[in-house]
Amino acid sequence: xxxxxxxxxxxxxxxxxxxxxxxxxxxxxxxxxxxxxxxxxxxxxxxxxxxxxxxxxxxxxxxxxxxxxxxxxxxxxxxxxxxxxxxxxxxxxxxxxxxxxxxxxxxxxxxxxxxxxxxxxxxxxxxxxxxxxxxxxxxxxxxxxxxxxxxxxxxxxxxxxxxxxxxxxxxxxxxxxxxxxxxxxxxxxxxxxxxxxxxxxxxxxxxxxxxxxxxxxxxxxxxxxxxxxxxxxxxxxxxxxxxxxxxxx
Amino acid sequence: xxxxxxxxxxxxxxxxxxxxxxxxxxxxxxxxxxxxxxxxxxxxxxxxxxxxxxxxxxxxxxxxxxxxxxxxxxxxxxxxxxxxxxxxxxxxxxxxxxxxxxxxxxxxxxxxxxxxxxxxxxxxxxxxxxxxxxxxxxxxxxxxxxxxxxxxxxxxxxxxxxxxxxxxxxxxxxxxxxxxxxxxxxxxxxxxxxxxxxxxxxxxxxxxxxxxxxxxxxxxxxxxxxxxxxxxxxxxxxxxxxxxxxxxxxxxxxxxxxxxxxxxxxxxxxxxxxxxxxxxxxxxxxxxxxxxxxxxxx
Numbered sequence: 001x002x003x004x005x006x007x008x009x010x011x012x013x014x015x016x017x018x019x020x021x022x023x024x025x026x027x028x029x030x031x032x033x034x035x036x037x038x039x040x041x042x043x044x045x046x047x048x049x050x051x052x053x054x055x056x057x058x059x060x061x062x063x064x065x066x067x068x069x070x071x072x073x074x075x076x077x078x079x080x081x082x083x084x085x086x087x088x089x090x091x092x093x094x095x096x097x098x099x100x101x102x103x104x105x106x107x108x109x110x111x112x113x114x115x116x117x118x119x120x121x122x123x124x125x126x127x128x129x130x131x132x133x134x135x136x137x138x139x140x141x142x143x144x145x146x147x148x149x150x151x152x153x154x155x156x157x158x159x160x161x162x163x164x165x166x167x168x169x170x171x172x173x174x175x176x177x178x179x180x181x182x183x184x185x186x187x188x189x190x191x192x193x194x195x196x197x198x199x200x201x202x203x204x205x206x207x208x209x210x211x212x213x214x215x216x217x218x219x220x221x222x223x224x225x226x227x228x229x230x231x232x233x234x235x236x237x238x239x240x241x242x243x244x245x246x247x248x249x
Numbered sequence: 250x251x252x253x254x255x256x257x258x259x260x261x262x263x264x265x266x267x268x269x270x271x272x273x274x275x276x277x278x279x280x281x282x283x284x285x286x287x288x289x290x291x292x293x294x295x296x297x298x299x300x301x302x303x304x305x306x307x308x309x310x311x312x313x314x315x316x317x318x319x320x321x322x323x324x325x326x327x328x329x330x331x332x333x334x335x336x337x338x339x340x341x342x343x344x345x346x347x348x349x350x351x352x353x354x355x356x357x358x359x360x361x362x363x364x365x366x367x368x369x370x371x372x373x374x375x376x377x378x379x380x381x382x383x384x385x386x387x388x389x390x391x392x393x394x395x396x397x398x399x400x401x402x403x404x405x406x407x408x409x410x411x412x413x414x415x416x417x418x419x420x421x422x423x424x425x426x427x428x429x430x431x432x433x434x435x436x437x438x439x440x441x442x443x444x445x446x447x448x449x450x451x452x453x454x455x456x457x458x459x460x461x462x463x464x465x466x467x468x469x470x471x472x473x474x475x476x477x478x479x480x481x482x483x484x485x486x487x488x489x490x491x492x493x494x495x496x497x498x499x500x501x502x503x504x505x506x507x508x509x510x511x512x513x514x515x516x517x518x519x520x521x522x523x524x525x526x527x528x529x530x531x532x533x534x535x536x537x538x539x540x541x542x543x544x545x546x547x
Contacts, residue, residue, distance in 0.1 A: 014443065017467050030501070133463055135439035136402065196462065197490030198291035199284045225464040227494035234258055235291050235490050 001246050003033050003226070004094075004126070005166040005191045005218030006067075007041040008059055009052075011131070013138040016041075019222035021063050027226050028066060033217070037093050037126070037248075039070045041222075044098045044128070049074050050083065057090055068093035070126055074102060075114035084117055094124040094164065099150050106149035112157035119160035124249050127151065129167040129194070131223055148175040155184050162249050166191040166218050170202040177210050185210075189249060191218025197232045204240055212243035257296025259496050263514035263529050266292065266492065268397065268434060268460040268484030269302035271340075273328030275321075277310025285332070289339065291489045295496075298514070298528035301521070303343040303370035303397070304329045315373040315399070315411040319353040322346060326357060330364050338527050343370035343397055348381040358388050367525040368432075372399045377414035378421035386422060390429035395520045397432040397458070398422075402440030415440070416448030416455075423455050430454050430520040435486045437461030437495070442468050446475035453480070456516060460484030464491050469502050478508035482516050 008021050019041065028036060038060060043052025053071040060067045071087045073080055073095050087095065095118050097111070104111055118125045129146045146165070151172075155163050165176070165188070173190050180188065192215055196202040207215065219226040233244060257264075269288065272281035292300055304325035306317025317325070322345055329342040344361035346354035346369065358369060369389050375381050377398055389396045401408065404415040416433055423431045433449055436442045438461030449455040457472050459481060472481060485492030499509060518526060518534040 015467060017470060132465075133439055136441050136463075139405075196488050199287035199489065200487065201287055203490075222466055225466055225494050225498050227497045228464040228491055231258075231493035231497065232490040235294060235493065 076110035115157035373411035377418040386426040403444035416445035435461030437463030460486035
């Protein structure tokens with residue numbers, strides 16, 4: 001099973017214990033995971049993503065068998081198309097984008113252009129709903145959570161766009177999924193890092209309604225405990241657990 | 250030999266959830282029985298021996314969750330007592346009170362303790378350091394009942410629907426009532442947990458409950474470093490998968506077996522009334538209590 005939602009690097013608003021690739025490799029082994037898609041956390045808060053992407057590729061280089069880079073591309077930044085092409089050539093597994101951190105509204109043409117460009121080269125686009133619970137967010141972090149409108153607009157931007165949304169809860173998942181056509185829904189995946197288990201049983205509900213094939217394993221490490229999505233799977237009703245195969249696009 | 254597929258996910262050592270909730274017919278949701286059953290089923294799977302639980306009035310259906318009316322509190326407490334009677338081997342209850350109705354709160358504590366309540370639940374009807382909480386804390390100390398107080402980890406502003414308190418607010422109440430035990434609710438339940446850990450670090454009659462949907466890395470490490478294993482209590486609140494995850498993470502944080510037992514059940518056995526918790530041994534745990542925590546009822 002692949003963790004599609006890992007990061008390395010510091011977080012600007014609090015100390016994170018050991019957000020380093022060698023530690024992540026040990027965490028994957030401890031939790032019985034086969035690998036991870038890894039982004040660079042500080043880059044989400046940079047205006048220019050270039051240096052962060054270079055740091056990501058360099059840091060992951062010794063661990064590429066397990067850790068696949070997911071650099072960020074900021075559409076609209078000068079030469080962003082070239083940056084995307086270079087990331088693709090360097091072996092990026094997917095592309096991360098941070099619309100709310102970059103102040104881009106749901107229907108910003110730059111996001112549509114990024115979705116189209118990623119679709120053209122066959123790379124999934126990874127969106128982050130939130131890094132922290134809104135109730136603890138620093139006053140300096142004024143961005144909202146990612147909205148359903150963003151997600152729907154990006155999925156609709158290109159018939160071949162494939163989108164993975166991390167750290168979403170049931171409400172955002174449902175408003176996005178049921179707000180798309182069947183063809184559009186089939187190009188949208190969710191990680192399970194922030195979906196509630198029992199007693200509300202949101203994960204069990206979503207696996208049955210939205211469909212198990214729409215969900216991927218994700219932990220949001222190093223911000224959140226890698227043990228959490230594993231506990232969620234352990235607490236699923238026994239008949240649902242085999243449905244969760246977490247096949248990455 | 251136990252079938253590994255049926256063995257408790259959290260092992261067979263006693264485990265107490267000090268922060269659980271149930272629903273009832275008047276909660277305003279049609280699936281209340283499903284949710285209650287799901288909690289017990291997940292508890293069985295995890296290996297929870299005792300759910301210490303509360304119902305906050307009507308959960309907002311007929312009066313606000315955090316400002317419940319006296320009538321709704323009575324109905325909710327009755328429903329909670331009924332659940333405890335129905336599951337004597339698994340469930341114990343807090344009596345929920347609103348400190349704005351002092352007489353009702355006192356009467357409700359007396360009535361529910363008589364029927365088996367083992368602690369007092371305070372939500373967010375009045376700030377924790379308000380003088381109106383003194384008579385309730387007095388009752389708690391006199392009766393040897395811990396007070397589970399809903400906390401927003403670092404209150405930086407007012408939030409709608411609650412008169413919210415943080416660790417510093419609770420600390421002032423705890424200072425005024427050194428003979429009572431206070432449980433700082435859900436360190437993972439929203440807000441800046443680092444603030445709470447610092448605010449209650451030296452207040453020995455405040456225990457940190459690890460429940461809440463938040464599973465931030467670094468939170469358990471800091472809580473452990475701040476107050477030690479002897480002042481941590483395990484719990485789930487409204488997400489049980491995060492409770493299981495935190496229990497597993499405590500081992501990687503570095504707690505040894507003895508410390509894990511403190512968090513899993515021994516600390517709870519110390520602060521709740523003697524023999525109050527089903528399936529939880531009490532022999533040997535009382536000796537670790539400090540004078541500051543000594544219950545006047547024993």
